[in-house]
Amino acid sequence: MLELVFLGTAASAPSIQRGLPAQMVLYRDERFLIDCGEGTQRQILRSGLGFRRLERILLTHGHLDHILGLGGLISTFARWEAVDRLEIYGGRWALNRVRDLLFGVVLRGARPPVPIDLIDLEPGILLESETFEVRAFPVTHRGPGCFGYLFREKPRRPFLPEKAAALGVPAGPVRRDLVNGMSVTLADGRVIHPDEVLGPERDGVSIAVTGDVDRVDTLVNAVQGVDLLVCEATYLKRDVQMARQFGHLTAEEAAWLARAAGARTLALNHLSQRYRVGEILDETKPWFPNTIVTRDFDHFQVTRERITLTNQELKDDEMLLDDVGVDNGLLE
Ligand SMILES: [Zn+2]
Ligand SMILES: [Zn+2]
Structure with a gap:
């Protein structure tokens, strides 16, 4: 099973309901924080996940809405020693900005509270075990070195x-x-x-997170057959010119990608305040009905048998997402 918790689902600026971009992927004892927008540390506490074992942070790119929370997180770690070390993965441009933020502004020559490794990414496998792998794939957005991430359980033979x-x-x-x-x-x-005592090999499950993106045709291979596709949908198609100008997608383009790649479920994030949930779903439905417009603290559990969504904060019932046409229309 793979899990993903949305900690912030807003684009660019927070709203009352939505924090800035961050999400946590969980696999067994492993945790991966993807992006760390301003306010992420409080979202982590509210989600109940806490800081324990939060040793790997994967950055999609270096825009401020995705990295500013690192400053606060590191200064909290300086007091609490919640982790033993920190690995921050990203493209070179993003890492340079993070280096300036952490070492230039937050630490200013002081020793880091824990060893911090900034790891310059290349496309391909960045972490691998016998049962699991994490891949970085290049995406185009404003500026160089932007990445999406694919988390995948390896195929395995079930014990009988x-x-x-x-x-x-x-x-x-x-x-x-x-x-x-x-x-x-x-x-x-x-x-x-x-x-x-082992049955025939079965595929594991997978989750892909695109980060900010300005085109989708180049991503079909990277996210082919993924179980949960997390894709940005900053604009609707009536504002496609703004989407092009600022290097983002429309909801329709995200749905096109989910369909072209044969995804199982599409979860939209990086959402603008200017649209209602119903409008977004109207745009995705013709292309990919099994679409969720995510909310902060949405918690997806992905197994071969089913994908479920719960939200502890909103206290709604567990939702089974393998049905099509889900309209979770809160935040309307
Ligand atoms: Zn962004
Ligand atoms: Zn961006």
Whole structure:
């Protein structure tokens, strides 16, 4: 299972309901903060996620609405020592701006509270384990070095407990070894091979986050078949000229991408105050009905079986998103 929590869903400036861009992706014990707009640290607290294990921050680009929160976060870490180290990934331009903000303004020559690594990204895999990978893919927006991110569980063979039980494989570490592809010897001397207790390979699930983007035709391959596509939708098509001028998308273009890439669910963020939720959905529906206009603290859980949405803050019921035509029309 992969999870994503929206911490800020506004474009450029916050509103009463929407904070500046930030979202957290969760996989097992791993956490990835994507972007850190002003006010993100308070959003993290409100979401209940807290700062624990918040050691990796991935920046889509260096515009201020996506990075200013880093200053506050670091100065809080200086007092609380909430993490042991911090890795900040991004394009060179974004990292230079972050370096100026953190070392020039916030720390001003003081020692960082925790070791801070600024990691210059190249497109491709940036983190990988046996079961999971994170990829950066290039996107075009204003300026160089802008990236989107793809989080993907690797395909795996499910463990079949009934087969294991029939073979007399005891619960515990022996089963874990089999899941990890190792043959095991039982107490009675029989050797059990992984093939005897594992089913056929199944794809894992994936989440893509585009960040700010000004065109979508170049992204179809990067997000092909993704389960949850998080895409910006700063404008509606009646304002397409502004979208081009400022390097953003219309909601229709985001929906086009979801359809062209065969995504399962589309979650729109980086939203302007000038539009109502219903107008946005009217524009996406002909292209991609399974679209959500996100709200701060929306929490998506993505498994092969289903994608669900909850919002603790708004206390609404769990919503199953594999149905089409969802209109979560709060904030209208
Ligand atoms: Zn932005
Ligand atoms: Zn931007």
